[in-house]
Amino acid sequence: SHRYRIAVIPGDGIGGEVVPEGLRCLRAAARAHGFELETVEFGFACADYWVRHGEMLPPDWREVLGGFDAIFFGAVGWPEVVPDHVSLWGSLLKFRREFDQYVNLRPVRLLRGVRSPLRDRRPGDIDFLVVRENTEGEYSNIGGRIFEGTDRETVVQETVMTRTGVDRVLRYAFELARSRPRRHLTWATKSNGISITMPYWDERAALMAERYPDVAADKDHVDILAAKFVLRPEQYDVVVASNLFGDILSDLGPACAGTIGIAPSANINPDRTWPSLFEPVHGSAPDIAGRGIANPVGQIWSGAMMLDHLGEPAAAARIVAAIETVLDEQPEVLTPDLGGSGTTAGLGTAIAAEI
C-alpha cells in the first residue's frame, strides 16, 4: 500500500490545538482507504523556537523538510514575542517562496450546516476557488527607509511581477477553470489605480484568455470585486489574483461563506520540485489560544486538500463529506464560532468518527 511521509509543523497558538484534530482525521481516512501516513513533527516555525534560537528555522531546514511528500502546517505568529513580519518572513513566507509553492489555492464553499452572514444564501449558492499567486507581487522584501528619524522620512517598497511568475499562476487558474462545469474565470485587478504592475497583470491575463477560448474570462477591479463577493457571490467560479489581492479575497470569501474557521488552503508547487504545504486560512488566534475552543475544520479540510494533492482523491472527498455531515447533523459538537458550545477535540473526534 502507498505510504506518504508528512512533515507536521503545529507552529503557534491554536496551531497546536487544531493540528492534532487534523491528524486524527487524516489517520481515519488512511485506515478507511488503505494507505499509510508516516508523520514527523517539528517544533520550529514558532515563537518558542525563536526565543531559544533567534531564528524561526534551523539552518538546514531545506534538507530537513525537502524530502517529505507534504507539509501539514498549523499557524505561525505570536506578536507579543516576535513581530509578525519577522516570524512570517522567517517561516511560512519563506516556505512558500523557497519551495516555489507558487499557487495558493483556497476553496470558498457554503457548506450544509453553516450559516452564511449573507441573507438568503443556501449551501451550494457559494462555491468558488481563489487562486492566489504565492511567491512574488506585493509580497517583496525590496525597499527601505531614507531620512530616518526626520520629517523627510520616506519608506519605499517594490512590488515585483515577472512574466514567469504571472503566467504560471494564470495558466494554473485557467486549467482549473477548464476542469469545472461552469468554466468561468475572473481575474482581480486594480489597473485603473495601480498603473504599472496591474496593467501588466491584465495584459498577461488577456493573452492567456485567448489561449483558453472555452473558458469565459473577465476581470474585476479588486474594490468592486470585494463588494460583489458580498452582493453576488454565486457569480464566481475561479478567481485568480495577485499575492496581496488573493490574500484579502481569500479571507473575505470564507467570511461570506460563514466563518474563516473552516477555510482551508493549499500552498502548491505544481511542478513537485519541493513539497507543498497545507494550512488553514486562519492564523494563530492569540485571543482564543489555549482554551480548546478553536475550530479544527480549516485544518481538517486542509488535510483533505493534502490527500488530494498526494493522489488520494477518494479519501479527500470522504473527509470533506464527513465535515459537511457533522456540521449539518451534529449541532451539539460545533465550536463557538459556528454558534455552538463544543470543543476543538469534540468536533475533531466527531468528524474522525464519521470518516
Added chain:
Amino acid sequence: SHRYRIAVIPGDGIGGEVVPEGLRCLRAAARAHGFELETVEFGFACADYWVRHGEMLPPDWREVLGGFDAIFFGAVGWPEVVPDHVSLWGSLLKFRREFDQYVNLRPVRLLRGVRSPLRDRRPGDIDFLVVRENTEGEYSNIGGRIFEGTDRETVVQETVMTRTGVDRVLRYAFELARSRPRRHLTWATKSNGISITMPYWDERAALMAERYPDVAADKDHVDILAAKFVLRPEQYDVVVASNLFGDILSDLGPACAGTIGIAPSANINPDRTWPSLFEPVHGSAPDIAGRGIANPVGQIWSGAMMLDHLGEPAAAARIVAAIETVLDEQPEVLTPDLGGSGTTAGLGTAIAAEI
C-alpha cells in the same frame, strides 16, 4: 447671504446622469437655507475630451479650477476609448494629488429603507467612516518594465509612504474619532506580509495613538478586517487605511450597507490650500450608462458632504435626512439597484422635493 462657487465636472457614463440630480438637490437645499450656489460646468475629464485633445484636461486646469470653493464631480472612465489608468491618472488621481486632497472620507451607514445583504442588520447597526490616505502609498507612478518582450520580463512598482503623508491622515482620523461618541479607531495594516511600508505605517499609527489617549485605537490586518466588515460591521467607528486598502474597504463597506450606488465620498484638502472634490464612490458604470436608471443618491449625498465642508452643516444634514426619508417611505421611486423600478430623475426629484 453666502455665495459658493462650484466647479461641476460630470465626466463619463452615468456621471452625466447623476450630477444633474445632485445639483437639483443642492439648489433645493440652498433655497431652504438661504445661501447661493454659482455653478460652472466643465466638459473635460472624460473620454470625449480625450478623443478631441489627446489629454484629459486642458493645460491650465489648475488655474481654471483652483479658484472655486469646491469641485462637484461625477465619474471618470470609459475603457473602450481610453485605458482606465490613462483617464484616471490624467484627471481624478491628478486632482487628488495636485490639489493635495490627502483625505478621502467615505461614510458607511445602513440607512432606513435600504436592505443590507447581511442578515439581521438594521438601520443604525452599521455606521462608520473610512478615512483613506489619498495622495501616496500604493498609488505611485514610479516603476517600469525591464527585459520587455522576453521571458525575463519583469515589472516593478514602488509603494511610497512619507512621514508627512502618513502622519497627517492619521491625525485627521484620530481627530475625527475623538469627535464621535464611541471614540474608536481601527487602523488597517498588513504588516505581517508587506514587510517594509506596513510596519512603518503601524509605527506611526502607534505613536499617534499615544497622543490620543482618549481614543480607543487598535489595528486589524486588511484581510481579516475585510472579513470582519461582513461578520461584525457594528464594531467599527473610524477606520483609517492606506490609499489601496482604503479603496478596497470603502467599496466593501458600502456593499455591506446595501449598495455602492448610495455611497458618497469627499476628497478633502483639510488645509484649504486648494479646492476639495466631492464624488460618489461608484464609477462611470458603462454597463448601465444611458439608460436613466443609475442611482443618484451617491451623488446627492456627496453634495451634502460638500455643503458640510463649505460650512453649511444644517443644509447638509437636511439633504441626508431627505435621502433617508425618501428611501424609507417612497419605494415606488427607488432605482433597480435598490430593488425598485424607478429612474434617476424620479429619485432625484423626490429627494429634492423632500428637501
